[in-house]
Amino acid sequence: MPSIILNPKPSALQKPHLNLAVIGHVDNGKSTLTGRLLYETGYVDEKGFKEIEEMAKKMGKEDFAFAWILDRFKEERERGVTIEATHVGFETNKYFLTIIDLPGHRDFIKNMIVGTSQADAAMLVISARPGEFETAIGPQGQGREHLFLAKTMGVNQLIIAVNKMDVVNYDQKRYEQIKAELVKMLKLLGYDPNKVPIIPVSAVKGDNIKSKSSNMPWYNGPTLLEAFDSLEPPQRPVEKPLRLPIQDVFSITGAGTVVVGRVETGVIKPGDKVIVMPPAKVGDVRSLETHHMKLDEAKPGDNIGVNLRGIEKDDVKRGDVLGKVDNPPTVAEEIVARVIILWHPTAIGPGYAPVMHVHTATVPVQITELISKLDPRTGQTIEQKPQFIKQGDVAMVKLKPLKPVVVEKFSEFPALGRFALRDMGRTIAAGQIVEIKPAKVEIK
Numbered sequence: 001m002p003s004i005i006l007n008p009k010p011s012a013l014q015k016p017h018l019n020l021a022v023i024g025h026v027d028n029g030k031s032t033l034t035g036r037l038l039y040e041t042g043y044v045d046e047k048g049f050k051e052i053e054e055m056a057k058k059m060g061k062e063d064f065a066f067a068w069i070l071d072r073f074k075e076e077r078e079r080g081v082t083i084e085a086t087h088v089g090f091e092t093n094k095y096f097l098t099i100i101d102l103p104g105h106r107d108f109i110k111n112m113i114v115g116t117s118q119a120d121a122a123m124l125v126i127s128a129r130p131g132e133f134e135t136a137i138g139p140q141g142q143g144r145e146h147l148f149l150a151k152t153m154g155v156n157q158l159i160i161a162v163n164k165m166d167v168v169n170y171d172q173k174r175y176e177q178i179k180a181e182l183v184k185m186l187k188l189l190g191y192d193p194n195k196v197p198i199i200p201v202s203a204v205k206g207d208n209i210k211s212k213s214s215n216m217p218w219y220n221g222p223t224l225l226e227a228f229d230s231l232e233p234p235q236r237p238v239e240k241p242l243r244l245p246i247q248d249v250f251s252i253t254g255a256g257t258v259v260v261g262r263v264e265t266g267v268i269k270p271g272d273k274v275i276v277m278p279p280a281k282v283g284d285v286r287s288l289e290t291h292h293m294k295l296d297e298a299k300p301g302d303n304i305g306v307n308l309r310g311i312e313k314d315d316v317k318r319g320d321v322l323g324k325v326d327n328p329p330t331v332a333e334e335i336v337a338r339v340i341i342l343w344h345p346t347a348i349g350p351g352y353a354p355v356m357h358v359h360t361a362t363v364p365v366q367i368t369e370l371i372s373k374l375d376p377r378t379g380q381t382i383e384q385k386p387q388f389i390k391q392g393d394v395a396m397v398k399l400k401p402l403k404p405v406v407v408e409k410f411s412e413f414p415a416l417g418r419f420a421l422r423d424m425g426r427t428i429a430a431g432q433i434v435e436i437k438p439a440k441v442e443i444k
Contacts, residue, residue: 006043008089008291012096016233017301019262020097021119021155023146025136028127029163033203034088034099035066037224040210041090044069063204089291094229098303120234120301121157122150126178127164128200133178137185144185145427148342151189152430154414158186158196159227166202170215175200197227236300241327242266243413244306245359245406246276246320251313256286259316261360262303264415266324269297274308276316277329278404280443283310319361321406321416329406329416333439335399336371339421339431347388353402354428358419363405365421369398396434404441407433 022030038044049069056065070088089098100119126143127133136143150158160182168174183193199208200219207213209224222230248260259276268274272285286307288295298304306322321329341348353366373383374394381396389395401407410417410432421429 006045008043008096009091012089012091015091015094015096018095018097018120018228018231018233019100019301019303020228021100021122021150022125023122023143023150024125025127025132025142025146028125028132028136028143029067029203030125031067031070032063033066033123033125033161033163033201033209035069036203036206036209038069038088038090039066040206040225041092043088043090066203092225092228095231095233097228119150119155121159121231122146122155124150124158124160125163126160126182127167128162128174128178129164129167130174132164133181137181145342147185147189149420149427149430151191152340152418152420154418156191157231158191159224159231160196160198161203161224162198162200163203165200165207165216166205170200170207170213172216172218175216175219197222197230199224199227234301237265238267238299240265240413242268242272242274242322242324243329243408243416244268244304244322245361245416246316246318246322247360248318249313249316250305252307255307257283257308257311257313257316258305259308259322260303260305261322263298263300264359265300265413267297267299268304268306268322273325274306274322275325275328275443276311276320276322277406278331278439278441279315279320280328280441281311281315282325282443283308285309319359319363319405321359321361328441328443330408330436331404331439331441332401332407332436334368334437335365335401335407335433336435337397337399337419337431337433338374338394339397339429340394341389341391341429343426344391344428347390348428349388354421354423356399356401356405356419356421358405358407359416361405364402365399366402367397368400371396371398397431404439407436409433409436 022034024030052068053065056062089096124147126136135141162175162178179198182198186193186196199221200216201208201224207215212223243264244261246259246261250258252258268285270285270287274285275282286309288298289305290302323329350367350369353364356363356365370386370389372381373386375382408416417433419431420427
């Protein structure tokens with residue numbers, strides 16, 4: 001079966017590269033919109049798509065054809081395509097965008113946190129259908145939770161696609177009502193609504209994706225692809241020490257161990273002597289690859305496969321971090337962090353043990369001390385050594401990882417210094433690491 005999604009064109013790899021997290025509540029149309037973007041930008045095989053369309057028509061599910069592009073891709077992926085297949089991308093006039101962590105994972109929030117921690121920008125997909133929009137941004141809504149997480153994980157560039165406008169007959173009133181609600185929520189979360197395009201689209205019909213829709217003459221803002229081109233390229237901290245959180249590890253016949261991840265800081269080249277922490281395994285970089293192309297070096301923002309010599313597949317796992325031997329990533333004995341409690345049914349005190357999601361790592365931690373409670377607006381201390389903290393509080397806390405984990409100070413390595421705490425299937429808190437007491441690690 002030919003691959004449904006075509007590989008990046010050589011022109012794409014010459015363009016500045018951005019990582020885009022696609023977020024939003026289930027059933028608001030994330031997969032359909034992503035499929036439509038790939039189709040509109042020429043990254044979908046026409047013949048393969050025609051087959052999908054026919055199948056969808058037969059089953060009376062024509063509206064699902066674009067979403068099935070991704071489902072078909074995921075099936076291919078699960079059958080073990082290639083290293084880079086975890087990322088799918090498309091090209092605009094200005095950028096090559098990689099979509100992170102295809103929507104629809106069973107454990108979506110966990111993947112969303114890992115994905116968003118690597119994102120330069122996020123696209124929130126929100127449905128205009130009555131009931132769906134209200135659920136998505138309600139107190140329990142994933143649209144609201146994803147937005148909050150995106151902000152906490154340091155994603156400051158945002159585009160909102162108000163999808164399914166065809167379902168509400170392209171009604172301007174409905175769009176204005178949704179926009180007003182979204183502006184309120186953006187302000188609450190600390191986004192500047194004037195910098196967030198809110199675009200009425202139909203993923204199924206293609207309105208306002210590539211070209212202006214004649215169905216919505218009342219809308220005079222950018223199309224979705226134009227909005228992507230107005231994003232700012234992120235800063236690439238090449239001068240900092242190398243940090244590459246590992247997302248996957250493969251053993252490839254004839255090549256040996258290959259780790260996959262995104263370079264967060266620093267530069268990596270073939271021949272470099274590297275170390276993987278926490279296991280403290282040392283090896284050499286045999287070669288680097290991205291989207292089937294060999295690289296002479298990789299810089300921050302690049303999603304790459306690193307072929308390692310001297311390190312076995314079983315020595316490393318997702319969540320470990322690759323660095324240079326002369327400046328190894330920090331393994332934490334103890335962490336001081338600023339947290340905001342997003343949700344908790346009662347109160348949190350010392351001894352509480354949630355799970356920390358930080359870069360690509362997932363590790364149980366224990367809150368060993370509540371240092372102080374802060375004013376959420378000013379950051380000033382309002383109470384020393386509080387007995388407990390609850391939903392809505394901002395606090396300085398001491399955390400002890402219950403398994404070895406690499407973290408860094410947020411001020412030095414933002415991508416390795418922001419995290420979420422989860423428990424009971426919900427995100428309890430989001431935070432930033434202020435100080436670290438390093439663990440003693442013996443280099444093997």
